[in-house]
Amino acid sequence: MEPPKGFLATLWSFLRFLPYFVGLLILGIVKGALLCPVVCLIMTIGNSAIILGLWPAHSVWTYYCVVRTKQLGPILKLVTCIVISVLLVLWPLVSIIGSIVGGAGYGFFAPVLATFEAVGEGKTNEFIHCFVDGTWSTIKGSFTVVRDLKDVCFYSYFSVMDDLRLQVPPNGKAYEIRLLLVIGAFLLGVFGIIVDMPIITLLALYKSPYMLLKGWNRLFHDLIGREGPFLETACVPFAGLAILLWPLAVVGSVVASFLSSLFLGGYASIVTYQESSIRMGFSYVVSSLAIYDEYSNDVLDMPEGSCFPRLRPYRKQEMLGAASFSRPSSFRQNQELKNNPPSRTGSVKSAISELKSFKLLEQLFTECKRYGEALVSEGVITRKDIEDCKSGKSGRTVISIGLPAYAILQALFRSAKANSDGILLSDNTEITTSNRPKDKFFDYFFDPLLIMKEQIRIENFTDEEEEYLSKLVLLISDPERLKSLQAESPQASERRQAEINAVARRLQGITKSISRYPTMKRRFDELVKSFSQELERKFGGSQSTNGSQSTNRRMRSGLGRMFSQKSFSNNRENTQEIDEEAARFTDSGSIVIEHVQ
Structure with a gap:
C-alpha cells in the first residue's frame, strides 16, 4: 500500500483511517483486558511451580558441579560458590516477578496485536477474525512458555552443568584468579563507578530534551503521512502508543544510561585485572566517558566528537586498542543512511520477515x-x-x-x-x-x-x-x-x-x-x-x-x-x-x- 501524496489526500486518508484505528484499538484492549488475568495466572502458577520445585535440586547440583569441575582452580571455585549463593537466592524472586510481569504483558498485548493483524492485507473474513484471533492462541502460547521453561530447567540446565563438570581445561591448566590483582582491580572498579555514574547521568539529562523533540517530530511526520511504523496495520497501535509514551521512553533512556554507567565504570576492574596494570585501568575510566558521549551522539544524530579525552591505549594488544577507539559501526551506518536514505514506504512487515531468527x-x-x-x-x-x-x-x-x-x-x-x-x-x-x-x-x-x-x-x-x-x-x-x-x-x-x-x-x-x-x-x-x-x-x-x-x-x-x-x-x-x-x-x-x- 502506497501512502497518499499531497496535503489534502494525506489529511483525508488520516481522517478516514482514524475511527477505523480507534475501533480496532478498543476491541483489542477489551480482549487484552479479559485475557490478561487468565494468561498471567497460568504463567505465574506454572513457572513458579517449576522454579520452586526444582530450586533445591538446582542449588545442590550447581555447587556439586562447581566443586567437581577441573576447569576452575581452588580459589576461583571458592569465589564462584560465593557468587552463586547470591544468584541462587535471587533466582526464585526475580523469575517469579518476571513471570508475573511477562504474563501480564503477553496476555494484554498479544490479543491487541492479533486484532490488528486480522485485518491485514490478504486476510479473509476480517470481521470474524477481529474477535477470534488472539484469544485461544494467546492461552496456548502461555502454556507453551511454561513448557519451554520446564525444558530449560530439566534439560538445558543439567546439560550445561554436565559440560562444566566433565570437560577438561582446553590447555590442560585450570582457570585461576590472581589474588594480588583482585584488590587493585576492585578499587579501580569502584573508582570507575564513582566517576562515570554522575557524569554519564548528567550527559543523559543534557541530551534528553533533544531526544524528546526529535522523536516526536519523526513520529508525527510518520503519522500524518502514514509512513514508517504507521504503514502496516499491525504496527499502528504500537506506533500510536509510542507517540503518547515517548516521554516515558526518554525517561527510560536516562534511567538506562544511569544503570549502564554502573557496568561501564565497573568494567575498569576487568581491564585492570586482565592487563595487570592500574594505569590502563585509569585510562579506561577516562576513555569510557568519551565512548559513551560519542555513541550517544551517533544514536541521536548529533554532531560527532566528544569533549572528553580518549587516552590510549588501555589495552596492551594494539588491535584491541584500535578497535576500542574506532568509531562505532552505528556511526558509519548512520552516515551511509544520510547519503543514501532508504525508502520509507517499504513494508515493515517484510523487513521483520526477512530477519526472522527462527x-x-x-x-x-x-x-x-x-x-x-x-x-x-x-x-x-x-x-x-x-x-x-x-x-x-x-x-x-x-x-x-x-x-x-x-x-x-x-x-x-x-x-x-x-x-x-x-x-x-x-x-x-x-x-x-x-x-x-x-x-x-x-x-x-x-x-x-x-x-x-x-x-x-x-x-x-x-x-x-x-x-x-x-x-x-x-x-x-x-x-x-x-x-x-x-x-x-x-x-x-x-x-x-x-x-x-x-x-x-x-x-x-x-x-x-x-x-x-x-x-x-x-x-x-x-x-x-x-x-x-x-x-x-x-x-x-x-x-x-x-x-x-x-x-x-x-x-x-x-x-x-x-x-x-x-x-x-x-x-x-x-x-x-x-x-x-x-x-x-x-x-x-x-x-x-x-x-x-
Whole structure:
C-alpha cells in the first residue's frame, strides 16, 4: 500500500483511517483486558511451580558441579560458590516477578496485536477474525512458555552443568584468579563507578530534551503521512502508543544510561585485572566517558566528537586498542543512511520477515523430519533410538543430537559445493552475514557453521568420505554402532581421518548447544512422536526393543548404496594418535589456516 501524496489526500486518508484505528484499538484492549488475568495466572502458577520445585535440586547440583569441575582452580571455585549463593537466592524472586510481569504483558498485548493483524492485507473474513484471533492462541502460547521453561530447567540446565563438570581445561591448566590483582582491580572498579555514574547521568539529562523533540517530530511526520511504523496495520497501535509514551521512553533512556554507567565504570576492574596494570585501568575510566558521549551522539544524530579525552591505549594488544577507539559501526551506518536514505514506504512487515531468527531452525526441523523418515525407513534409526530419546537417556542421542547434526552437515556440504557465501538451505534460501537475523543466539552457532563450511570446502572430501562423515555424525554417540562403523571407514591417511573425526565432534558440539534452546526440546518431542508413528506404520507394532538386531541387519543391507563399506585399521595405537591429532585440529584450526595460506 502506497501512502497518499499531497496535503489534502494525506489529511483525508488520516481522517478516514482514524475511527477505523480507534475501533480496532478498543476491541483489542477489551480482549487484552479479559485475557490478561487468565494468561498471567497460568504463567505465574506454572513457572513458579517449576522454579520452586526444582530450586533445591538446582542449588545442590550447581555447587556439586562447581566443586567437581577441573576447569576452575581452588580459589576461583571458592569465589564462584560465593557468587552463586547470591544468584541462587535471587533466582526464585526475580523469575517469579518476571513471570508475573511477562504474563501480564503477553496476555494484554498479544490479543491487541492479533486484532490488528486480522485485518491485514490478504486476510479473509476480517470481521470474524477481529474477535477470534488472539484469544485461544494467546492461552496456548502461555502454556507453551511454561513448557519451554520446564525444558530449560530439566534439560538445558543439567546439560550445561554436565559440560562444566566433565570437560577438561582446553590447555590442560585450570582457570585461576590472581589474588594480588583482585584488590587493585576492585578499587579501580569502584573508582570507575564513582566517576562515570554522575557524569554519564548528567550527559543523559543534557541530551534528553533533544531526544524528546526529535522523536516526536519523526513520529508525527510518520503519522500524518502514514509512513514508517504507521504503514502496516499491525504496527499502528504500537506506533500510536509510542507517540503518547515517548516521554516515558526518554525517561527510560536516562534511567538506562544511569544503570549502564554502573557496568561501564565497573568494567575498569576487568581491564585492570586482565592487563595487570592500574594505569590502563585509569585510562579506561577516562576513555569510557568519551565512548559513551560519542555513541550517544551517533544514536541521536548529533554532531560527532566528544569533549572528553580518549587516552590510549588501555589495552596492551594494539588491535584491541584500535578497535576500542574506532568509531562505532552505528556511526558509519548512520552516515551511509544520510547519503543514501532508504525508502520509507517499504513494508515493515517484510523487513521483520526477512530477519526472522527462527528461519534456520524451522528449516532444520523440516530437514530433520525428511532425513529422519528416510533413515527410519532404511532402519538406521531404530525403535531403541526413539525410546532412548523419549526417556532422555544421556549418551544415547542419535535423534536429539545426531539427526540435527546430520541435517546441518548436509546443508554444509550443499553450501560448500555451491561456493555459497553463507549457508544454502534445501529450499534455495541462502543465509549470509548480510541478511542473517540480528539475534545473539543465532550468532552463537551461525559463525562457527560458516567456518566449518569453509573448512569442508577446503578439505574437498570425496563421496566416500562424505558418506562416512555423515554416518559418523549421526551415530557418534552410540558406542556399539560407532565401533562397527570404524571398521567401514574409507582408506585414508591418519591426518585425513583425524580431520573427519574433528569435523564430526565439532558439529556434534555445535548441535548440542543448539539443542539447549527452549523451543528445541518441544519440537524434538513432536519429531520423535512422528518417528514412532512411522515405525508403527511400517512394522505394524511388531518390532520391539529387543528386535533392534534385526533392524541393524536391515540397516546394513539397505544402506549399502548410501554408506560405503571400507576396511579400517583397528589398531589401538593408531586410534589414539588419530584422536590426539583431531583434538589439535579442532582446537587450533591449524589445518584450515595451512590450506588457506
